[in-house]
Amino acid sequence: MSAKIIREESQNQVVEPVRNDTVFAPRVNIRETEGQIVIEADMPGVSESGIDISLEKRILTIEGLPEKIETEGYGRIYSEFRYGIFRRSFSIQADVDNDNISASVKNGVLTIVLPKIVPAKKKIVVSAG
Amino acid sequence: MWNRVTSELLRDMGRIQQEVNRTLRDQSYDGEFPPVNVYANSDRAVLVSEVPGMEPASLDVTVSGETITIAGVVSALQAAEGENIHRAERFAGKYSRTIRLPYPVNPEQVVAMLKNGVLRIELPRVEHDKPRKIEIKSA
Known part of the structure; x- marks a missing residue:
């Protein structure tokens, strides 16, 4: 059941960015407990000011714009990674307390904590009679 | 019989390939x-x-x-105790x-x-x- 709580949205998004940058899906770790969902996303080169997070109709979208690497005066002689925007969307299939979502960036890793609304347990007293 | 085994194997391999593609698509390095x-x-x-x-x-x-x-x-x-890992x-x-x-x-x-x-x-x-x-x- 818990595996269904987070479903990934199709990348064929109708919304298109104005900037003509390549878009990459950041690698993520997602953990969940009874009380919260924690998403950690690799966004190397991204500082706090480059992060954009939105949650709309249960779709969580994370976006990160990395700082450009300063290479003026150098020629590129070997290349394994490319520059681009990080973006990925998830469908959150749990009731989340929207007002208490927290996010932080450290060493190029974005961490989002989504507290779940846990229904209060009501004790129903059955009286005889 | 071998044909069946082979076709099942090919189908499984196709599914694995799909899964790998889904996970690795559009990343900044591979x-x-x-x-x-x-x-x-x-x-x-x-x-x-x-x-x-x-x-x-x-x-x-x-x-x-x-x-x-x-x-x-x-x-x-x-x-951790009581924790599910959905993605790693x-x-x-x-x-x-x-x-x-x-x-x-x-x-x-x-x-x-x-x-x-x-x-x-x-x-x-x-x-x-x-x-x-x-x-x-x-x-």
């Missing part, structure tokens, strides 16, 4: 961790590597002649990358900086290896 870019001019080389989540103390950088090695360990993700795509484990530079560098003058999960290493070329302009005398 080779070994951590990915490395090297830039250079005639005086110095610059190595840039994406190492999200690394602290300076967890990175080991060694330079020798014209090779540089970046190594370290990332502890594996482990589920971020790198975990031991890593070591050795890169050959375009020329020997002076290890005494190498400077490495870590910012927002991006490692940048400045590698000045050894003096005696630098190209020299030869003056031509008129006879």
Whole structure:
């Protein structure tokens, strides 16, 4: 059941960015407990000011714009990674307390904590009679 | 019977391939961790590597002649009590990358900086290896 709580949205998004940058899906770790969902996303080169997070109709979208690497005066002689925007969307299939979502960036890793609304347990007293 | 086995095997392989494609699509690199870019001019080389989540103390950088090695360990993700792990795509484990530079560098003058999960290493070329302009005398 818990595996269904987070479903990934199709990348064929109708919304298109104005900037003509390549878009990459950041690698993520997602953990969940009874009380919260924690998403950690690799966004190397991204500082706090480059992060954009939105949650709309249960779709969580994370976006990160990395700082450009300063290479003026150098020629590129070997290349394994490319520059681009990080973006990925998830469908959150749990009731989340929207007002208490927290996010932080450290060493190029974005961490989002989504507290779940846990229904209060009501004790129903059955009286005889 | 073998035909059936083969077709089932092919179907399974197709499914695995699909799964791999789904996981790895559209990522900024798809080779070994951590990915490395090297830039250079005639005086110095610059190595840039994406190492999200690394602290300076967890990175080991060694330079020798014209090779540089970046190594370290990332502890594996482990589920705490009552915790479910839905995705574990971020790198975990031991890593070591050795890169050959375009020329020997002076290890005494190498400077490495870590910012927002991006490692940048400045590698000045050894003096005696630098190209020299030869003056031509008129006879």
